[in-house]
Amino acid sequence: MLARRILTRLLTTLVTLLGVSIVVFVVIRVVPGNPIAMMLPPGATQADIDRLNALYGFDRSILAQYFIWLGGVVQGDFGTSIQTRQPVLDLVLRRLPATLELAIMALVIAVALGGFLALTGTRLRGTATEGAIDVGNGMALSIPDFLWGLVLILLFGVLWPVFDISGRVSPSLVPEFYTRFFLFESVLRLRFDLWLDLVRHMLMPALALAIPLAAIIGQLLKQSLKETMHLDYVTLARTKGYGENHVIVREALRNAVLPTLTLIGVQFTFLIGGTVIIERLFSYEGLGNMAIDAVINRDLPLIQGIVIVFALLFTVINLIVDLLYTVLNPRLRNA
Amino acid sequence: MLDARDMVKRRLGLRLWLSGGWLVLLLLAALMAPWIAPHDPLEQDLFTSRLPPFWMAGAEPGYWLGTDSLGRDVLTRIMYGARVALIVALVAGTATMLIGAALGLIAGYYRGWPDMVISRLIDIWMAFPPVLFAILLIAVLGTGLTSVIIAIIVIDWTRFARVVRAEAMAQGAMDYVASAQVAGQRRLGIMLREILPNVLPTIVALLTLEMGIAVIVEAILSFVNLSISTDDPTWGGMIAEGRTSIHQAWWVLVFPLAALFLTVLSFSQLGEGLKDRFDPVLR
Numbered sequence: 001m002l003a004r005r006i007l008t009r010l011l012t013t014l015v016t017l018l019g020v021s022i023v024v025f026v027v028i029r030v031v032p033g034n035p036i037a038m039m040l041p042p043g044a045t046q047a048d049i050d051r052l053n054a055l056y057g058f059d060r061s062i063l064a065q066y067f068i069w070l071g072g073v074v075q076g077d078f079g080t081s082i083q084t085r086q087p088v089l090d091l092v093l094r095r096l097p098a099t100l101e102l103a104i105m106a107l108v109i110a111v112a113l114g115g116f117l118a119l120t121g122t123r124l125r126g127t128a129t130e131g132a133i134d135v136g137n138g139m140a141l142s143i144p145d146f147l148w149g150l151v152l153i154l155l156f157g158v159l160w161p162v163f164d165i166s167g168r169v170s171p172s173l174v175p176e177f178y179t180r181f182f183l184f185e186s187v188l189r190l191r192f193d194l195w196l197d198l199v200r201h202m203l204m205p206a207l208a209l210a211i212p213l214a215a216i217i218g219q220l221l222k223q224s225l226k227e228t229m230h231l232d233y234v235t236l237a238r239t240k241g242y243g244e245n246h247v248i249v250r251e252a253l254r255n256a257v258l259p260t261l262t263l264i265g266v267q268f269t270f271l272i273g274g275t276v277i278i279e280r281l282f283s284y285e286g287l288g289n290m291a292i293d294a295v296i297n298r299d300l301p302l303i304q305g306i307v308i309v310f311a312l313l314f315t316v317i318n319l320i321v322d323l324l325y326t327v328l329n330p331r332l333r334n335a
Numbered sequence: 336m337l338d339a340r341d342m343v344k345r346r347l348g349l350r351l352w353l354s355g356g357w358l359v360l361l362l363l364a365a366l367m368a369p370w371i372a373p374h375d376p377l378e379q380d381l382f383t384s385r386l387p388p389f390w391m392a393g394a395e396p397g398y399w400l401g402t403d404s405l406g407r408d409v410l411t412r413i414m415y416g417a418r419v420a421l422i423v424a425l426v427a428g429t430a431t432m433l434i435g436a437a438l439g440l441i442a443g444y445y446r447g448w449p450d451m452v453i454s455r456l457i458d459i460w461m462a463f464p465p466v467l468f469a470i471l472l473i474a475v476l477g478t479g480l481t482s483v484i485i486a487i488i489v490i491d492w493t494r495f496a497r498v499v500r501a502e503a504m505a506q507g508a509m510d511y512v513a514s515a516q517v518a519g520q521r522r523l524g525i526m527l528r529e530i531l532p533n534v535l536p537t538i539v540a541l542l543t544l545e546m547g548i549a550v551i552v553e554a555i556l557s558f559v560n561l562s563i564s565t566d567d568p569t570w571g572g573m574i575a576e577g578r579t580s581i582h583q584a585w586w587v588l589v590f591p592l593a594a595l596f597l598t599v600l601s602f603s604q605l606g607e608g609l610k611d612r613f614d615p616v617l618r
Contacts, residue, residue, distance in 0.1 A: 143599060147599065281578070288466075295474045
């Protein structure tokens with residue numbers, strides 16, 4: 001039964017991805033303004049234009065273009081960027097690690113911060129502190145990452161300039177690493193000076209992405225904890241003489257954490273979506289920043305590639321969360 | 336016994352008034368901007384560039400919140416920017432609600448193939464990073480107020496569709512719907528007369544939330560210079576300009592940011608407050 005569930009999910013994921021590719025293709029082909037004309041110097045002959053059109057396949061019908069492109073994608077060929085004339089896949093893969101590191105750092109911050117707020121709120125329930133946490137969460141929730149980013153730039157870039165608010169790494173320190181996962185590889189290579197520089201650059205954009213998610217986690221986890229605290233087995237643990245901290249962390253948390261886990265999965269995709277504008281705001285050299293440049297330059301193959309990679313990331317995360325939920329939830333295991 | 340938590344929360348009864356008050360103030364400023372704004376929003380004067388706000392040394396009278404690097408009055412531009420923000424909030428918010436809620440109702444109540452098509456579309460939409468999608472749409476549609484509004488509708492209808500679909504589904508399974516069916520009402524009638532009124536509080540709360548989101552999306556688009564024409568004052572455009580001169584003239588960033596912050600917060604707090612008011616259980 002589990003295998004069948006997984007298979008159905010895989011199939012719907014595939015349908016979603018196909019749908020995404022069709023939507024992107026349709027939207028992009030409506031673009032007025034010929035990207036080829038922008039590549040050529042003024043005074044180029046019609047023959048030159050035709051040759052380039054043929055090279056990028058723009059002279060075929062839209063349907064034919066779609067299937068040629070799709071055929072390439074299946075084989076790992078995302079086409080060639082019009083702006084830089086490099087393979088799209090190379091460009092995307094060079095930027096993807098930066099975005100993934102940023103998103104994961106934001107996720108870790110959000111879970112730590114949200115978990116701390118939920119546990120504190122539960123431990124001090126009924127006090128003014130809990131009320132303050134509720135109010136703070138409510139406000140943090142309704143302000144999106146873009147605004148938090150600007151606030152953080154003002155606070156820690158200008159008012160009290162302790163963090164870098166521009167770029168991914170100081171220009172003098174750009175490493176010659178094997179992978180583009182600088183943060184990860186700098187630890188493996190024990191380059192802690194570099195690691196610190198990376199963190200100084202990443203912390204503010206990551207925090208901007210993390211604040212709304214931390215508020216959501218704090219709110220939901222606290223609510224689940226509250227419901228669990230009334231259950232018999234928690235009361236039993238209390239009568240056994242365990243302290244309140246032990247009861248919350250060791251007994252209640254274990255049963256309360258499941259709804260939050262599912263929520264984190266869905267919200268993580270929203271967080272990754274947020275990297276697009278946050279990277280722009282902090283001039284962080286990730287995929288999102290490149291995407292905005294690609295749109296402004298009308299680099300069609302690059303836009304297609306980036307959107308597909310984002311969609312792939314989103315659907316894979318949703319798939320993993322779904323399957324994880326099936327495995328973790330004992331009630332669904334035999335369903 | 337008085338719960339200390341309640342005291343903190345009770346003070347929030349104010350929030351409906353505070354957020355409503357800010358939005359009314361903003362609306363008045365936007366409507367009357369041509370008559371009450373101290374300057375022309377596009378008037379440039381390099382002799383008065385980067386003037387600080389009124390309480391700082393070097394401030395000029397008449398330029399309350401200072402000027403930007405081209406000598407344009409910040410307060411005036413915030414008032415004119417409020418026009419764009421509020422038009423987008425009202426028009427895009429309402430249109431998104433109408434389309435999203437209609438699709439959600441149909442999917443949730445009729446089920447069957449309409450639900451299958453709409454749910455699949457929602458899945459596909461959820462796989463797009465919304466900001467990137469919006470920027471892409473503006474690149475295709477061209478800049479301008481109409482394009483911004485269309486882009487917001489296209490990316491955000493799923494927010495209403497998802498929630499309304501789930502609610503309509505839950506309502507559709509209830510006894511009163513079954514008895515209306517037995518009484519011989521037509522399905523369209525049941526959907527509009529029985530289900531819709533019960534889903535309406537949720538839709539209204541989502542609407543105010545969506546208005547705040549529309550304001551943010553417009554600000555983001557004008558921040559990357561893809562909203563309305565670059566000359567017209569927008570909060571996002573002012574923020575983008577302020578970001579580049581942040582170390583020389585912080586006020587060019589801070590004041591439009593504060594306006595944006597308060598507006599988004601007010602819309603969402605208004606929604607929360609209205610939801611509590613409408614909620615029959617809490618009332």
